[in-house]
């Protein structure tokens with residue numbers, strides 16, 4: 001419902017997809033061939049894993065006459081009824097971390113296009129890094145329009161990863177815990193975060209990470225929102241939890257500094273006021289939306305977000 005909303009403060013980056021994922025086409029070779037042959041079909045142009053933008057939109061091109069469907073992933077059907085494909089590549093270039101260019105796309109094109117780029121980026125990356133079977137080591141090939149890979153030897157099927165990450169605020173008597181990692185820009189603080197491990201619920205991961213990183217025991221974990229984060233394939237799960245007390249025991253290897261911040265300080269940081277107690281995460285980050293959500297909850301009368 002936010003798909004056409006261009007305001008970066010409306011939703012976190014990479015959320016807001018308006019693509020119809022057409023699972024029935026992926027699994028039907030005739031329908032897939034027809035989509036690929038559709039004159040309306042478009043290739044989402046990528047430069048390696050990087051986005052390509054022109055005049056405020058991602059660049060979509062007609063498919064090349066000699067293009068093969070097997071070298072492409074069908075991202076889905078866009079609101080203009082166009083089948084949108086991305087080309088699979090094996091050379092990803094040097095870096096996998098988010099570059100300035102891949103981050104800045106969130107400010108340059110509409111939210112649903114940012115989401116389309118994120119989907120393509122995660123999938124193209126996954127294909128390039130899963131060319132061999134993790135069961136027997138033989139080569140794998142894309143199947144289901146690029147939404148899985150199949151081993152040519154043992155037949156095992158492998159699916160694209162989505163790695164859940166919890167990102168959370170601990171709340172204690174009207175204040176929330178803000179932390180910063182080593183090497184972050186001076187003054188930048190955010191919510192603490194960590195990967196969900198096998199065998200854990202979201203609630204258990206929130207409690208474990210909060211205790212490991214800050215020594216804070218929490219309860220009453222509440223889910224707030226989520227965000228696909230395609231570097232390479234995380235799903236950020238934003239939560240708020242209640243802290244038993246406000247004593248901090250920081251894990252110095254992970255956390256540079258942390259402190260409890262009241263609503264006034266969070267409001268000042270989000271408004272980027274001079275003298276604010278910290279520099280808030282950018283609008284593309286779900287942490288900023290989590291802070292705004294908390295602020296609207298605890299101080300609805302004067303919450304600017």
Ligand SMILES: [Zn+2]
Pocket residue numbers: 133134135136137138151152153154155156
């Ligand atoms: Zn195999």
